[in-house]
Amino acid sequence: MSEGVELxxxxxxxPWYDHGPQHPLRPARVILTRQLIHDYGIVDGxxxxxxxxxxxxxxxxxxxxxxxxxxxxxxxxxxxxxxWTEFGYGPGDNPIFPNMHEAGARVAGASLVAAEAVLSGRxxxxxxxxxxxxxxxxxxxxxxxxxxxxAIAIAWLLKTGVERVAxxxxxxxxxxxxxxxxxxxxxxxxxxxxxTGRTLFPGTGFVDELGTGEARGTKVNVPLxxxxxxxxxxxxxxxIVPPLVRRWEPDVLVTQLGCDTHYTDPLAQLGLTTAxxxxxxxxxxxxxxxxxxGRWVATGGGGYQWARVxxxxxxxxxxxxxxxxxxxxxxxxxxxxxxxEAGFEVPNTLSEPAVPxxxxxxxxxxxxxxxxxxxxxxxxxx
Ligand SMILES: [Zn+2]
Ligand SMILES: [Zn+2]
Numbered sequence: 070m071s072e073g074v075e076l077x078x079x080x081x082x083x084p085w086y087d088h089g090p091q092h093p094l095r096p097a098r099v100i101l102t103r104q105l106i107h108d109y110g111i112v113d114g115x116x117x118x119x120x121x122x123x124x125x126x127x128x129x130x131x132x133x134x135x136x137x138x139x140x141x142x143x144x145x146x147x148x149x150x151x152x153w154t155e156f157g158y159g160p161g162d163n164p165i166f167p168n169m170h171e172a173g174a175r176v177a178g179a180s181l182v183a184a185e186a187v188l189s190g191r192x193x194x195x196x197x198x199x200x201x202x203x204x205x206x207x208x209x210x211x212x213x214x215x216x217x218x219x220a221i222a223i224a225w226l227l228k229t230g231v232e233r234v235a236x237x238x239x240x241x242x243x244x245x246x247x248x249x250x251x252x253x254x255x256x257x258x259x260x261x262x263x264x265t266g267r268t269l270f271p272g273t274g275f276v277d278e279l280g281t282g283e284a285r286g287t288k289v290n291v292p293l294x295x296x297x298x299x300x301x302x303x304x305x306x307x308x309i310v311p312p313l314v315r316r317w318e319p320d321v322l323v324t325q326l327g328c329d330t331h332y333t334d335p336l337a338q339l340g341l342t343t344a345x346x347x348x349x350x351x352x353x354x355x356x357x358x359x360x361x362x363g364r365w366v367a368t369g370g371g372g373y374q375w376a377r378v379x380x381x382x383x384x385x386x387x388x389x390x391x392x393x394x395x396x397x398x399x400x401x402x403x404x405x406x407x408x409x410e411a412g413f414e415v416p417n418t419l420s421e422p423a424v425p426x427x428x429x430x431x432x433x434x435x436x437x438x439x440x441x442x443x444x445x446x447x448x449x450x451x
Contacts, residue, residue, distance in 0.1 A: 074391045075120045075186045075195040076112060078103060083124070083175040084168035086199065086215075092164065093336060094213045098375035099199045101407055105380040106387050108400040117391045120186060122179035122197070125221060129181060130174060132224035133217055133250055138208040142215060143170035157210035173215035176200055180218040180368055184226055187321060187364045194357065194365040194390045198383050201325040201370030203244045204271060212271060217246040219325055219368055226321055227256055235319035235361065236260070237310055239349060240327025240370040241337040243274025247325075248288050255283040258317045260310055262302070264330075264339050265292035276439050279447070286447030289313060291440055293433060298340035298426025301433035302330070303348055308437045309444075311352065315360045316448050322361035324353055327370025328382035332424050336373050340426050343419055346382045350389035365390065376411035381419050395419075 079086075085096040106112060112119050130139050138156055145153045146169035158165050166172075176199050183195035203219055204212030223234050236251075236259045238244030244261040251257040266272040280288035291305050314322065328346060330339040357365035367386065372379040381399070388395045397418045407415045445451045 072116065073192040074117045075183065075192040076103070076106060076117070076387060077120050077122050077179045077183045077195055077197040079175060079179055079199040080122050084172050086172040086176055088164050088166050088213065092213070093373040095375050097410055098372060098379040099369065101376060101380040101410065102198045102369070102383045104406060105384045105399070105403050108403040109384060109388070109395045111384075111388055111391050111393045111395065117393070120182055120195070122175055122182050124171070124174045125177035125181055125216070129221060129225060130177065130216060132228065133207060133220045135208045139170065142173065142210070146170045156208065162213055163210040169215055176202060177216045177218040177221045180222040180366070181225055183366045183368070184222040187366050188226060188229060188231065193363045194367065196367040196387050196390060198369040200368030201240065201327060203238060203240065203246045203325050203370060204242070205246050206249060212242065214246065217250065219323060220247045220250045222366060223247065223251065223257055223323055231320045232256060233317060233319045234258070234321050234323060235314045235317050236323045236325070237314065237353065238262070238325040238327070239306070239330065240325055241329040241334065241339050242269060242327070242371060243271055243290065244325055245271050245273050248278065251284070252288060253281050253284050255287055258287045258289070258313065258319065260289040260291070260313060262291040262293065262306060262309070264295055264337050268295050269337055276443050279444070286444060289440065289444050291436060293339065293436060294428040295338035296340050296427030297433055298332070298424065298428070299342055299345045301426060301428060301430055302339065302341055303345055305433060305437050306349060307352065309440055311356055312450055313444070313448060314356050316450060317360070319361045321364040321366060322353070322357045323366045325368050325370045326383065326386055327372055328379055329371035329373055331372070331374060331378045331382070333374050333378065334372065336371070340424060340428075342421050342424060343381055343385060344423065346385045347389070350386045354389050376407050376413070377415050380407070381416065385419055
């Protein structure tokens, strides 16, 4: 198997996934991430390469979405009038934007390229920073997400003959799309760590959501209290994710690496710093090799500090995947480009000072214990 790593680039030949200037999911977050990865020199053109995305085909989108939803998405994005609110489109989280079908199909295609790279052995690990749109449902746009690219990539892996997939979602929001889509699918283990749905969109992701029928126990949720900070968050990750994924022995590990868990994120209330992204990246990398034959398909996800946090967070993950040691000091060229784009100052280093947590260690520990008590026995653990 190759030891190569691929950064899958969305491409300049597709319309951007852009809900408009007032919307928090800005294309600049992905563009600045790619630039930081390049300015650090991580992509060397031989072992670590950039691969071009393609569009997901209609047949691939149909692995997860319904025909009428795909049709509605295409027509709404081309300015036709219709009952689009029925499909989740309208003012607010999912405004209709031009060419949204084409843009969504490209995001999904980028995750499929990552999955193809890893499954074929062309690369060991592949990362689609534009992906991770984990709230889209089979027939409904939700939470800024048109097509559910992680779910489409997983469905494609299963269709291609993969027997077991583990999906780990560290976005601050519950990974409700993949969980719901594979709720009765015993071949897919989903684990989502997130701020509890009692205080955050989408309002789901509780410990008792376990999957049904033969799939019971394969859907795992770790709902954390607001203001959970670095130490407690990582304790939760370490207690739950590695034991279950090791036990699961997936053929492929798929991860959604949303960084809206950052303490400065404007849309949520967890308290992480980049130190936790580094530890999580190392832990997922180790897990990919020890439990998933090295096969790791990674996507981006949420993260709304688009200049200050997102590019640093995902560069930390991609450097780990690529096993390239990079200096803490950010390249001058990138700082200048980011500040020009943003119109405000950005940090100069990947690392940042620790911040005090606001959630009690006891409350986090009780969530961990509840998950262990409920889920572990279903996997023959404990
Ligand atoms: Zn999110
Ligand atoms: Zn590796």
